[in-house]
Amino acid sequence: MKQRLVVVGAGMASGRVLEHLTEAAPDAFDITLFNAEPRGNYNRIMLSPVLAGDQTYEEIVTHDDAWYAERGITCRFGEKVVSIDREAKVVLGEHGAVPYDKLILGTGSNPFIIPLPGHDLDGVIAYRDLEDTEAMMKMGAGNKVVVIGGGLLGLEAAAGMAARGVDVTVVHIMGHLMERQLDEAAGYLLKKSLESKGITIKLQANSKEIRGEDGQVKALVLDDGTELPCDLLVMAVGIRPNTALASEMGLAVGKGIHVDDQLGTSDKDVFAVGECVEHDGALFGLVAPLYDQAKVLAQTLLGQEAAFVQKSLSTKLKVTGCDLFSAGDFADGAGREDIVFRDPSRGVYKRLVIEGETLVGAVLYGDTADGNWFFQLIKDGTSIEEMRDTLIFGPAYQGGDTSDPLSAVAALPPDAEICGCNGICKSTITDAIANGATDLGAIRATTKASASCGTCTGLVEQVLQVTLGDDFQLPTAQPICGCCDLTHEDVRRLIKSQELKSQDAVWQELGWKTRNGCHVCRPAINFYLLADWPIEYQDDPQSRFVNERRHANIQKDGTFSVVPRMWGGVTTPSELRAIADAAEKYDVPTVKVTGGQRIDLLGVKGEDLPAIWSDLNKAGMVSGYAYSKGLRTVKTCVGTDHCRFGTQDSTGLGIKLEKVLHGAWTPHKLKLAVSGCPRNCAEATCKDIGIVCVDSGYQISIGGAAGMDVKETELLVSVPTEEEAIETVIAVTQLYRENGKYLDRIYKWLAKVGMDWVKERIVDDADNRRALVERFELSQSIYRHDPWAEHAETKAADYAPLADLTLEAAE
Amino acid sequence: MSWIDIGHIDDIPLRGARKIKTELGCVALFRTAQDEVFAASDTCPHKGGPLSEGIVHGQSVTCPLHNWVFDLNTGQANGEDASIPTYAVRIDGDRVWIDGSKLIARSAA
Numbered sequence: 058m059k060q061r062l063v064v065v066g067a068g069m070a071s072g073r074v075l076e077h078l079t080e081a082a083p084d085a086f087d088i089t090l091f092n093a094e095p096r097g098n099y100n101r102i103m104l105s106p107v108l109a110g111d112q113t114y115e116e117i118v119t120h121d122d123a124w125y126a127e128r129g130i131t132c133r134f135g136e137k138v139v140s141i142d143r144e145a146k147v148v149l150g151e152h153g154a155v156p157y158d159k160l161i162l163g164t165g166s167n168p169f170i171i172p173l174p175g176h177d178l179d180g181v182i183a184y185r186d187l188e189d190t191e192a193m194m195k196m197g198a199g200n201k202v203v204v205i206g207g208g209l210l211g212l213e214a215a216a217g218m219a220a221r222g223v224d225v226t227v228v229h230i231m232g233h234l235m236e237r238q239l240d241e242a243a244g245y246l247l248k249k250s251l252e253s254k255g256i257t258i259k260l261q262a263n264s265k266e267i268r269g270e271d272g273q274v275k276a277l278v279l280d281d282g283t284e285l286p287c288d289l290l291v292m293a294v295g296i297r298p299n300t301a302l303a304s305e306m307g308l309a310v311g312k313g314i315h316v317d318d319q320l321g322t323s324d325k326d327v328f329a330v331g332e333c334v335e336h337d338g339a340l341f342g343l344v345a346p347l348y349d350q351a352k353v354l355a356q357t358l359l360g361q362e363a364a365f366v367q368k369s370l371s372t373k374l375k376v377t378g379c380d381l382f383s384a385g386d387f388a389d390g391a392g393r394e395d396i397v398f399r400d401p402s403r404g405v406y407k408r409l410v411i412e413g414e415t416l417v418g419a420v421l422y423g424d425t426a427d428g429n430w431f432f433q434l435i436k437d438g439t440s441i442e443e444m445r446d447t448l449i450f451g452p453a454y455q456g457g458d459t460s461d462p463l464s465a466v467a468a469l470p471p472d473a474e475i476c477g478c479n480g481i482c483k484s485t486i487t488d489a490i491a492n493g494a495t496d497l498g499a500i501r502a503t504t505k506a507s508a509s510c511g512t513c514t515g516l517v518e519q520v521l522q523v524t525l526g527d528d529f530q531l532p533t534a535q536p537i538c539g540c541c542d543l544t545h546e547d548v549r550r551l552i553k554s555q556e557l558k559s560q561d562a563v564w565q566e567l568g569w570k571t572r573n574g575c576h577v578c579r580p581a582i583n584f585y586l587l588a589d590w591p592i593e594y595q596d597d598p599q600s601r602f603v604n605e606r607r608h609a610n611i612q613k614d615g616t617f618s619v620v621p622r623m624w625g626g627v628t629t630p631s632e633l634r635a636i637a638d639a640a641e642k643y644d645v646p647t648v649k650v651t652g653g654q655r656i657d658l659l660g661v662k663g664e665d666l667p668a669i670w671s672d673l674n675k676a677g678m679v680s681g682y683a684y685s686k687g688l689r690t691v692k693t694c695v696g697t698d699h700c701r702f703g704t705q706d707s708t709g710l711g712i713k714l715e716k717v718l719h720g721a722w723t724p725h726k727l728k729l730a731v732s733g734c735p736r737n738c739a740e741a742t743c744k745d746i747g748i749v750c751v752d753s754g755y756q757i758s759i760g761g762a763a764g765m766d767v768k769e770t771e772l773l774v775s776v777p778t779e780e781e782a783i784e785t786v787i788a789v790t791q792l793y794r795e796n797g798k799y800l801d802r803i804y805k806w807l808a809k810v811g812m813d814w815v816k817e818r819i820v821d822d823a824d825n826r827r828a829l830v831e832r833f834e835l836s837q838s839i840y841r842h843d844p845w846a847e848h849a850e851t852k853a854a855d856y857a858p859l860a861d862l863t864l865e866a867a868e
Numbered sequence: 869m870s871w872i873d874i875g876h877i878d879d880i881p882l883r884g885a886r887k888i889k890t891e892l893g894c895v896a897l898f899r900t901a902q903d904e905v906f907a908a909s910d911t912c913p914h915k916g917g918p919l920s921e922g923i924v925h926g927q928s929v930t931c932p933l934h935n936w937v938f939d940l941n942t943g944q945a946n947g948e949d950a951s952i953p954t955y956a957v958r959i960d961g962d963r964v965w966i967d968g969s970k971l972i973a974r975s976a977a
Contacts, residue, residue, distance in 0.1 A: 571925065571926050572900075572901060572902075572925070572926045573883065573901050573925055573926065574925055575923075575925045575926075575928075575930070575937075576922070576923040576925060576930035576935060576937070579923060579925060580923070597883075598881075598884075599881055599882065599883040599884045599923070599924065600883075600923070601923075602923070602932065603921040603922070603932035606921075607921065611918075611921065611932055611933070613915065613933065614916070615916065615917065615918045615921075663918075663921075855881070855886070858886070858887050858888055858889045858894070859874060859875050859879055859880070859886035859887065859888050859897065860872075860874045860875060860888040860889070861888065861889040862872065862888055862889060862890040862891070862895075862968065862971055862972060863889050863890060863891055
């Protein structure tokens with residue numbers, strides 16, 4: 058006699074159970090399937106491609122009417138289950154009762170709706186089913202949509218609608234996107250990528266209320282008062298197992314319906330499967346474990362022995378152009394270690410989590426090619442001890458030894474590019490060597506390799522060394538200092554190519570002869586590391602000259618000078634009053650106006666620094682970085698605001714540039730000026746970067762100096778708009794940051810690389826220019842801040858003496 | 869010797885220094901990367917630069933004003949005929965102690 062099986066919920070998990078059952082034993086059960094949605098089983102995880110227009114609903118239906126009919130399944134779709142009587146073993150639907158021998162609960166999950174004021178307005182939806190998807194598909198160009206939730210689902214919804222031309226804003230409460238799968242760096246890369254698709258992303262944003270008009274959603278209001286108008290509001294903030302029915306039946310329920318390894322509930326004839334269950338403390342939202350559960354449940358119902366085991370999972374974000382893969386478990390924990398690889402310039406981030414000798418988790422962004430290989434290692438629990446050092450580079454690099462730069466050069470294939478400027482590959486150089494070019498000068502003369510920017514000089518020399526062996530004598534270039542044998546250029550190149558991300562790595566890998574450098578090399582290394590690895594290297598104050606460590610300029614008597622920032626040289630009466638008050642309060646002996654249009658308070662005692670900063674902060678002023686190898690000042694004239702000759706808003710541009718650039722460290726100090734007309738009152742043509750406004754736009758010139766050397770700037774490019782002027786200035790600054798020798802001003806750097814080299818990268822190559830701007834912004838996400846506020850608040854004690862023994866003496 | 873408890877070792881930054889006030893002027897306590905602590909006069913004999921504001925490297929410090937380099941073991945300036953007085957330091961657990969006999973003896977006498 059056939060057993061009566063009732064299934065509540067036609068989702069992906071219960072659907073898979075039915076597939077297994079009807080295939081293995083077509084006549085074993087008399088099946089009734091209830092579903093509250095008026096349709097059968099479809100592939101819910103493919104809703105995002107449907108939303109994006111890559112697929113249609115018809116394509117994602119897994120079981121159509123014919124499928125159910127062929128298997129003799131009685132479908133009660135669009136009918137809710139009212140109650141279940143476990144004593145009588147009867148399911149009561151809205152249209153009548155059905156008795157069962159075995160019951161499967163596949164009630165799935167409910168999207169969590171934040172109970173904000175206005176959450177019940179029309180146009181406030183979750184992202185869960187086809188109705189939600191259809192509501193989103195009705196949106197198009199001209200519509201505004203707000204998505205609350207920057208997790209997997211929210212971002213897929215946002216990207217899908219953005220692809221339809223909708224103006225989408227994502228509001229996320231955490232500091233970075235997908236915080237459960239990614240850390241800040243990867244979250245940042247994802248944010249950049251989504252923003253490039255036209256999606257606005259607001260982080261650390263708390264929703265306060267939803268405003269409506271005539272019962273229809275109109276805007277989301279954040280707790281900072283920001284109002285985000287919208288025609289549709291999507292909440293994608295998580296799911297909760299739907300346990301209502303199970304609770305009413307009196308089954309054991311925690312966060313989900315409790316099930317054992319056979320998917321049995323606390324009632325021996327009732328089973329549960331899918332997102333509604335809780336197994337061994339875990340809930341399930343991804344499809345792979347649900348399918349595992351389905352298989353186990355089908356086997357159990359057929360009297361076979363089976364047990365559900367939780368396994369590692371992998372996820373991929375289904376958003377075109379965002380390559381993201383995560384697998385396994387990547388929570389922090391005792392005994393867990395990370396291996397992290399980041400390449401901000403390529404937007405690549407990889408993180409592996411290791412426990413003991415095995416890989417337990419992996420997050421890949423930007424380059425996910427090795428994802429499945431890592432996933433296999435996780436699932437198999439393979440010992441990675443042997444390949445740990447090169448694990449992050451993937452399967453292609455196992456067994457290699459890259460610690461010796463010479464062997465790495467020897468291993469390069471003949472077509473490997475050595476000189477990027479001139480496109481010279483290794484074989485061209487080895488051919489030249491075979492034809493008699495046996496030193497660097499000869500290689501430069503015959504092939505042009507290393508003849509432009511020179512950053513590949515070391516590589517070319519290594520090719521010579523590998524090819525000629527002992528016949529080649531390395532020329533002795535001027536090393537940074539006595540601590541090492543390498544030049545600044547060599548060290549910069551090796552920090553990049555060997556991915557040296559800490560001082561210890563530099564000392565170790567580049568053969569430093571001292572424990573931790575000296576006052577000459579250490580500040581240079583600190584700068585190179587923070588410029589090349591802004592995310593992974595942390596600035597080291599102890600490797601900075603006193604001025605940059607104390608954020609003030611030391612004077613000959615050991616006192617300091619304090620210069621608050623005046624953006625573009627513009628100040629206000631209240632700022633002036635605060636400066637005057639501070640000068641009196643701290644007995645400042647000299648108050649002087651600087652050449653960069655600032656006010657300098659000279660002779661402040663070191664112990665008073667945190668207090669005077671705090672006072673200036675309160676008046677709205679921040680550090681002027683007058684002490685830094687970084688952006689100093691942007692000097693301006695009054696431009697079109699007041700001057701009868703002004704052609705553009707030079708003051709406004711100066712302020713914008715200063716706000717964008719401030720806090721950035723550069724090889725040497727960086728001074729800018731913007732003049733509103735060719736009369737050049739701001740003296741822009743003797744600055745590191747100068748802008749002269751003309752009727753047709755902005756002339757940007759670089760490499761001026763008015764110090765030990767006096768030099769006029771050389772024209773880099775003329776651009777028509779302020780936006781392009783700012784982009785160009787940022788790109789030049791970043792190019793200088795990435796390539797300049799420490800303590801070379803721009804004019805010295807320019808003399809080495811040549812204006813043509815700079816133009817090729819900034820003027821001729823728009824992609825490269827934008828990439829430079831992007832890398833600058835990544836770095837500025839860390840460095841654009843006010844050190845005065847930070848030090849006044851948290852480090853004030855360091856400015857006072859550690860102890861006062863004059864008091865001891867008096868005792 | 870008369871040992872005086874100056875403070876916790878973490879009050880001095882790694883590869884950095886803090887100064888203490890004494891009757892003889894300021895004395896700097898230097899902490900190296902290897903957690904060694906040295907004490908010496910804070911005042912550079914050249915132009916009076918505050919050595920506690922200098923860069924600490926190896927067992928040396930460089931004066932922030934004109935880059936004179938001093939060996940913290942001996943107080944000898946590199947390549948100059950000058951030196952700074954040094955003082956004995958003891959580390960007991962996390963605490964840093966300085967020998968106060970030379971520092972407060974004069975006023976106590």
